[in-house]
Amino acid sequence: VSRSLLGPSHADYRHEAVYYDSTPQLVESTAPLLERALAHGEDVALVCTEAATGALREALNDHSRILVLPRPEIFRKAVTAVGCLRDLVEERLANGGRRVCVLGEVDFGAGDRALDESRRYEALLNVALRPFPLWSLCGYNTGVLPERVLASGELTHPYLRRDGMPASTPTILDPFEVMRLADANGAPVPDDSPAVSVADVHDLGALRRDIGLPLLAEGVSGEQVDDLAVAVHELATNGLRHGEPPVTVRVWLTPGRVVCTITDRGAGFDDPFTGYVRGAGGELPEGQFGLWLARQLCDEVVPYRTQEGFTVRLTMRH
Amino acid sequence: MTVSDGLGADRDSHVLLLYRDETQRRASVVAWVKQGLDLGEKVFYATAPGEAALPGLATGGAMTTASHDGQLTFVPLDEFFPGAGQAALVRQALDQGFPGVRLSAHADAALRVVGEEVYQAIDRGMDELCASLPVSALCQYGADADGDRGGVDARLGAAIDSHPDALQDARLQVWRHGNEVLMAGEPDVGSADVITRTFYRICQLQGVSDLVVDLSGLTFADVAICRALLAGTQDHRRAGGAVHFRGASGHLRKVLSLLGVPRLSGVVVLE
Numbered sequence: 001v002s003r004s005l006l007g008p009s010h011a012d013y014r015h016e017a018v019y020y021d022s023t024p025q026l027v028e029s030t031a032p033l034l035e036r037a038l039a040h041g042e043d044v045a046l047v048c049t050e051a052a053t054g055a056l057r058e059a060l061n062d063h064s065r066i067l068v069l070p071r072p073e074i075f076r077k078a079v080t081a082v083g084c085l086r087d088l089v090e091e092r093l094a095n096g097g098r099r100v101c102v103l104g105e106v107d108f109g110a111g112d113r114a115l116d117e118s119r120r121y122e123a124l125l126n127v128a129l130r131p132f133p134l135w136s137l138c139g140y141n142t143g144v145l146p147e148r149v150l151a152s153g154e155l156t157h158p159y160l161r162r163d164g165m166p167a168s169t170p171t172i173l174d175p176f177e178v179m180r181l182a183d184a185n186g187a188p189v190p191d192d193s194p195a196v197s198v199a200d201v202h203d204l205g206a207l208r209r210d211i212g213l214p215l216l217a218e219g220v221s222g223e224q225v226d227d228l229a230v231a232v233h234e235l236a237t238n239g240l241r242h243g244e245p246p247v248t249v250r251v252w253l254t255p256g257r258v259v260c261t262i263t264d265r266g267a268g269f270d271d272p273f274t275g276y277v278r279g280a281g282g283e284l285p286e287g288q289f290g291l292w293l294a295r296q297l298c299d300e301v302v303p304y305r306t307q308e309g310f311t312v313r314l315t316m317r318h
Numbered sequence: 319m320t321v322s323d324g325l326g327a328d329r330d331s332h333v334l335l336l337y338r339d340e341t342q343r344r345a346s347v348v349a350w351v352k353q354g355l356d357l358g359e360k361v362f363y364a365t366a367p368g369e370a371a372l373p374g375l376a377t378g379g380a381m382t383t384a385s386h387d388g389q390l391t392f393v394p395l396d397e398f399f400p401g402a403g404q405a406a407l408v409r410q411a412l413d414q415g416f417p418g419v420r421l422s423a424h425a426d427a428a429l430r431v432v433g434e435e436v437y438q439a440i441d442r443g444m445d446e447l448c449a450s451l452p453v454s455a456l457c458q459y460g461a462d463a464d465g466d467r468g469g470v471d472a473r474l475g476a477a478i479d480s481h482p483d484a485l486q487d488a489r490l491q492v493w494r495h496g497n498e499v500l501m502a503g504e505p506d507v508g509s510a511d512v513i514t515r516t517f518y519r520i521c522q523l524q525g526v527s528d529l530v531v532d533l534s535g536l537t538f539a540d541v542a543i544c545r546a547l548l549a550g551t552q553d554h555r556r557a558g559g560a561v562h563f564r565g566a567s568g569h570l571r572k573v574l575s576l577l578g579v580p581r582l583s584g585v586v587v588l589e
Contacts, residue, residue: 087578204506205489208538226569233540237507278578289541289577296576 012099012133017157021142023051029164031059037101038063043092047071047104075107078120079295089132105139115148116182122156123175128277179272186302190252200246201236218253220318227297234290235312239264260314268310332448334481336461342488350456354420360411361390364398364423418452425457441480470511478515502535507542517550526559534565555584564588
């Protein structure tokens with residue numbers, strides 16, 4: 001297992017969960033922490049409900065270094081959330097900032113997806129953002145979040161607060177195992193025969209068109225068809241360039257969901273963080289960008305090994 | 319000139335045709351030659367050693383007629399390439415009253431026959447002919463057909479360097495007009511190295527002034543192409559020059575934005 005992403009942690013990196021049962025309790029327990037951060041010259045970012053944002057801004061006298069981020073947009077997916085936080089920290093650092101303290105009321109929706117995405121989010125914070133001067137205060141609302149999400153939060157944070165007080169911290173789960181748990185839980189490939197099947201991809205332009213037409217006929221929006229076509233193109237390109245031929249693509253249309261697999265005969269990769277983390281620096285570094293883009297464009301991207309070889313499964317809700 | 323006019327529509331262009339297989343080469347060359355014949359121009363086609371003639375040209379009905387009318391002439395490569403050979407052919411044709419002249423030859427065969435240095439001198443002569451007279455040239459180059467990898471070796475690099483104004487491969491067309499570059503097609507990773515080299519060369523010629531890249535003719539471009547555009551212009555941007563990308567389709571703009579391209583220094587992505 002590659003642990004290449006586990007670089008040294010930044011001295012000012014801290015990942016902490018805050019359990020609360022009401023907005024007033026969240027404000028009461030976090031306002032003093034945020035106040036101290038501001039006093040130390042740090043930036044504060046709020047990814048909270050409107051009520052909590054309003055109350056915190058008031059408690060912090062509308063300090064000029066408070067940034068409010070759009071919560072539904074940020075918590076759309078784990079990869080989006082982590083990407084936004086990283087961009088924010090890099091942008092603040094480039095502009096002379098010190099540390100960014102982010103208070104985010106975690107909310108990835110309901111059902112299995114909420115559990116999987118919150119697991120991924122916390123694992124990514126533990127691994128991908130540890131080289132940055134970031135203090136992430138992850139808000140877990142015990143009155144709102146599913147029990148499984150609350151339980152998972154206790155096992156993914158090195159630091160924990162309850163009722164405003166530091167609580168004892170259990171040993172956190174290995175982030176690599178957390179990512180694998182989330183991936184193993186994803187939507188399976190349908191049993192019926194696929195709507196599109198390309199056994200041996202050679203012409204990527206033809207592949208994009210082969211995928212697009214049946215999806216458009218099914219009523220999937222043009223933008224989502226373009227998103228999926230780009231994702232499939234990138235993963236088929238990876239299969240052709242880094243894997244073993246033949247590269248096979250299959251697409252299933254189910255009510256409200258498109259599932260697609262891209263399979264090559266190579267060994268693929270085993271690192272569950274592959275393609276989640278953009279390379280460092282301003283320019284686009286070589287490698288993993290296709291998978292990274294696919295993760296941005298699709299609802300779920302899960303790589304796994306099969307008897308056939310190596311498969312990446314894409315899911316898009318429509 | 320607009321994207322839909324296609325390569326060669328600009329009479330004074332000096333185009334590098336990169337082909338990966340014979341089907342692609344023949345289709346592109348035949349289209350280019352036919353365009354010249356339709357315009358009443360004189361077309362000189364240099365045949366490489368061992369190449370009888372271009373099959374698509376010799377057998378097509380319209381082409382045969384044209385050939386009989388004296389519009390199309392096949393010239394052996396070794397007669398075509400020594401020094402001032404082409405200039406003499408051009409003047410002769412223009413004296414005969416043809417409104418324009420087209421010249422096509424295998425750049426890779428020529429590179430093998432005369433060597434890189436002589437070839438580049440000849441190519442500069444071709445640039446001058448295209449710039450000063452109603453002449454266009456199509457230089458064919460068989461890029462290494464190594465699957466879809468599309469690498470650029472030293473010889474292909476030299477060919478790209480000497481054709482900064484117009485380039486075509488199976489999925490891509492690039493033209494340069496002053497400080498503006500137009501791109502068309504649906505290029506993917508197979509064209510990435512070619513794009514990097516092409517833009518590197520264009521930026522070398524550009525100096526530090528800003529470059530405008532019109533992407534409106536691209537119906538698709540993948541991550542490798544976005545990266546190639548950045549890699550090819552990196553030195554230019556680091557030296558203080560800017561690159562303005564304009565005309566990208568809605569989806570390409572979305573991809574560029576997700577990749578963080580608009581945030582890079584020296585990059586402007588226009589609506």
